[in-house]
Amino acid sequence: MPPDERRRAPRHASEIRNVYELLDEVRLRPGMWVHGSSLLHLDSMLMGYRIALNPYGAYEDWPFWNPGSQGSFAEWLWQRLGRHSSLGWAAEIERQAQAAGQEAMELFFSLFDEYRTEREHAAR
Numbered sequence: 001m002p003p004d005e006r007r008r009a010p011r012h013a014s015e016i017r018n019v020y021e022l023l024d025e026v027r028l029r030p031g032m033w034v035h036g037s038s039l040l041h042l043d044s045m046l047m048g049y050r051i052a053l054n055p056y057g058a059y060e061d062w063p064f065w066n067p068g069s070q071g072s073f074a075e076w077l078w079q080r081l082g083r084h085s086s087l088g089w090a091a092e093i094e095r096q097a098q099a100a101g102q103e104a105m106e107l108f109f110s111l112f113d114e115y116r117t118e119r120e121h122a123a124r
Helices: 019-028 039-056 073-081 089-100 104-123
Strands: none
Touching: 019 039, 019 104, 039 089, 039 104, 073 089, 073 104, 089 104
16 A cells, blocks of 8 residues: 555445455554454454355455465465465464564555555556
């Protein structure tokens, strides 16, 4: 997200159209959306969001809940780290952040931005 985007006013939940916009809101105010800024709680929230779409037959590009899927964030993360983890992306990023003395949410968004950039370049 560009630095100017971080200064914009938060949107109401009813204005959020997809998971990427939801994550933009989480980035603005992580403590409001995710208890303790825990990536495990974020992962749970994202799974709930995805499950809530099912009854409506809503399709959405979904990078988080596709175990073993080539385009998933987790698969990208395992390739980037050069190893696989059965803990899942959220726990692994929290471990990485703790080892680096960094905020887990900050590291997640840095990695997620990198993932999105690579996906956008590959789609061109």
